[in-house]
Amino acid sequence: MIRAPIYFVRHGETDWNAEGRLQGQRDIALNRKGVAQAAEVGERLAGLVGGDVATLPYLSSPMERTRHTMEGLRRSLGLDPAGYTTDPRLREIGFGAWEGLTWKDVRRSDPARSQARDRDRWGFCPPGEGAESYAMVAERVRPLLDSLDGPTIIVAHGGVARAVMVTLGVANPEEAPHLEILQGRVLVLEAGGRRWV
Template identity: 90%
Template sequence: MNRAPIYFVRHGETDWNAEGRLQGQRDTPLNRKGLAQAAEAGERLRGLLGDGLADLPYLASPMERTRHTMEGLRTALGLDPAGYVTDPRLREIGFGAWEGLTWKDVRRSDPARAQARDRDRWGYCPPGEGAESYAMVAERVRPLLESLDRPTIIVAHGGVARAVMVTLGAASREEAPHLEILQGRILVFEAGGRRWA
């Protein structure tokens, strides 16, 4: 896809992030560090884009941790905290029955499925209702990405970032599931590549 830049922000830290728990589509609030990361992301955006930030589209996953991150970064930019749109296609990958567990818990309680996922991180779908593979998330976000026609700020999740990378040709299916997605930083997608800001 040849497109305008996307400024992607992963939500700030939650207690479940700090504990290494799979959040998936569970709603979890930002912790104190996560609130600070939201403001930090706003300052980084100001440094990247300067003036004109008020005129860009702002899109967020409808989950609490992403909405509060968006509101924190918009506040740091001096913008109306509520001046953004949510899109359900940006919600986090569903981990089904594994949500709330750590990877250590999964490997102990469900070793065969954990090994199957290790063999195919991109295509594997965990057990349970609402579970998805990264490939399924990529299909979910593709129409949204194709609809963007100007620079856009997106606040979403680590799993969504990996799906966006592959969809935009900025990472391979083999590479993306293994990449760390930082909190409080900006992942810039432009000209078929990616960089952290």
């Protein structure tokens, strides 16, 4: 249940995003386009939130691509780039042994597990250390979401966005893994549902 709006921002583009590689918990830097997207999303937030934009809590995944997105959007808002908190529960879903691969690589090198994932995208956990399912990520972020007591700006990842939407009841486990999670935009999660700005 959503008590107050959450303004969710996916990190800006990295070279691995552009190449279609699974980043998971690898620390990949923003590319030039990603840096520009961070500034752009700050402008979107200013128009969306208005004068309260300086007073809301800002939470970020501790990963480099999210921290740099957060610092870029805060800079574009005229705020102290370092004035935010990181929370490890917002780190990206772990893809384990599949990190660094494209989905085409995965389908070619691990067809049986790839097909198992296609049958249950929400519950499937890839092979390898640190791997997680979306269901596991949802359990990881639930306590954080329960602790929010007002409008909050979050910068995290595509997998986390899917888990957050299901946890908050604005998407279901069947559709969430298939939703496109945009970069350079704001996903507004509120009592009425979800919308992109």
